Amino acid sequence: MTKASKTETGSREMTGAEMVVQALIDNGVTDLFGYPGGAVLPIYDELHQQDQIRHILVRHEQGAGHAAEGYARSTGKPGVVLVTSGPGATNTVTPLQDALMDSIPLVCISGQVPTPLIGSDAFQECDTVGITRPCTKHNWLVSDVNDLAAVLHEAFHVATHGRPGPVVVDVPKDVQFATGIYHPPSAFDQAHYQPKLSGDLEKITEAVALMATAKRPVIYSGGGVINSGDDATRLLRELVKLTNFPITSTLMGLGCYPASGDNWLGMLGMHGTYEANMTMHGCDVMVCIGARFDDRITGRLDAFAPDAKIIHIDVDASSINKVVHADVPIIGDVEHVLEDMVRLWRAQSAKPSEKDMKAWWAQINTWRDRKSLSYKPNDDVIMPQLAIERLNALTKGHDTYITTEVGQHQMWAAQYFDFDEPNRWMTSGGLGTMGYGLPAAMGVQIAHPDSLVVCVAGDASVQMNIQEMSSAMQHGAPIKIMILNNEYMGMVRQWQQLLHGNRLSNSYTEAMPDFVKLAEAYGATGIRCSKPDQLDAAIKEMIETPGPVIFDCCIVALANCFPMIPSGKAHNEMLLPDEATDEVVGKAIDEKGKALV
């Protein structure tokens, strides 16, 4: 913690609770997601007496966390959560870990029992900093009111600098009541935590030289580009244009390069496109920008991009060489590194040979012609792919944000919705948190009240935080929940079909609620559609109906998500939809493979 050192304009005496509110204001916070309780009442009392910060009351603290994540991801600003001690704090653990895995800046302020009671098993006491230590970037227990301002400002600094992530500040109730001197953020020097932003110029030069020798290059981009900001996106697009390299992206990076762009290959990885995965497998130079070689991306590691020289740009040094060896490691912020890279590329006369690039693109186009996202149309039942394609078509012209829950619907949304801009796609990637999408949609809508916010959900996931419909109603957040309802936990069932002899243990959802009536019970609008010829009208109705809507889109029950890299296989061993007969699906993973998934 830094001590106040600079000029102290704006410093004055106040209570700890006042300091919390003041620090939020001074750090630019305008919206806050939370739930009151005994140990945060002094802060809630302060919130009640001001009008600069809007408090969004949720129905469950997990909802507050995911709402703040959606808010953060769609704005680039940190999301802020306020919860009470004990269960209030423990309920935030899932969103904190989610934000840690997906590098989302969150500041969670939790109440704590008064300092003299800490360790006594007091009512609603838990070891919040102990419990949240591994699921935050950093956390603090503030035991002296005179440290509070410094800690709060540092919390915002840490959450938003370097690789973004969640932080927790635990404030005991007696500290909230105590009086001390508040110092504004400008009084503190955050020199101690300053992750390196510029990449090593020597390495960048080496990378650019390597790129110029490429015969079969690929750019593999990720969520780090979006976290780095709009300039990073602009520079990435410029780099693609200058080099004419093909580009793919992880689930988290969708939108950093437009899906309508010429060089776009689609998403890569387990449910990525054939062309993206084959390009990765066949490349000789891979430029990884703000991605981390997750196991859902690489597939079988010893057969991952066997011929590739790898350039890896990441602001987090621990991501480099963690899974895959980087031949040219560049530690730095994407924006800073790409700026140098673009400049050096322009200045350098060596370029890949046109003949090689032409041959490479010809090869890629043959993979594209494989049309790995094709599916069999059906006149009687709604295919999930069609549902997303129609959503994509009918939301064009709207200012649209998409969130998802986790499962098959998430993959279909990633595959069939075209993202042309960053910060438009909010999904739980690393942790795979069912229950993320609905509260995240509310958070996005709070930040963008006039935009169209659609949560593509599954019938199982949506029930995990369905209570936040009530919050959306209260705060006038007109979110649209489009449930791809197949009455199964579809992705669980898909894996049971692949790995467990089609024994569908507990993946069928019996006693499904009537989602239309459920919407109505919350005072929202419910829509149901099960016929392809009525789908467009239903989607339009969902978009045009004011206020929150639950659209129960009843899709074909047994569709599975393809293409797919089966467990333990390499990028060039994909299972394509037209090959995925029941027999092939049943044999896609061998006996030894089944044991370890």
Added chain:
Amino acid sequence: MAKEIQNQNKPVMAPPASAYFIAENTEIIVQHTLSVLVDNESGVLARVIGLFSGRGYNIESLTVSETEHERHLSRITIISKGTPKVLEQIKRQLERMVPVHRVVDLTLVAHSKGHEKPLERELALVKVAGEGNDRVEALRLAEAFGATVTDATTTHFIFEITGRQQKVEQFISILTPLGLVEVCRTGIAAMNRGVDGM
């Protein structure tokens, strides 16, 4: 276009097992000594230890104490075992923690200076109880090892020994049959030879 299987020459691996690709570890395991400079604040040791347990890293020895009182800095010396790749990860993971100021792999530095390993010392208190010949022998051995007597009655000694880990080990094992009662060891303190600081 690409080779079917990359590692033709490597020993045959079990068939690909899972989306969680689990490769057999064929790299050699080495032991390194890390020096970590941290803010001496509440919970900092728990953070460091939690990183090791949470990510499955080994701790062979851990020593910590505040070394710069004015700046409230503690120096943690950790000895860990792993593949060179894992040891690099440990360093990177430590470096990104907010209260961590510096991480130096002392073993790598020692190698770069042409030394086998950094200077490493450990202190142990060794209590021996006995009479007659055993007692005389214990005292004689202590002298031979350069251990000092820090407490004694007619029936016991407490020896204090400082030195390389191997020497401490040896001293303890020799004293075992002579009435060894208890041992307390500090773990290893380490720094590199030469004029440069960490």
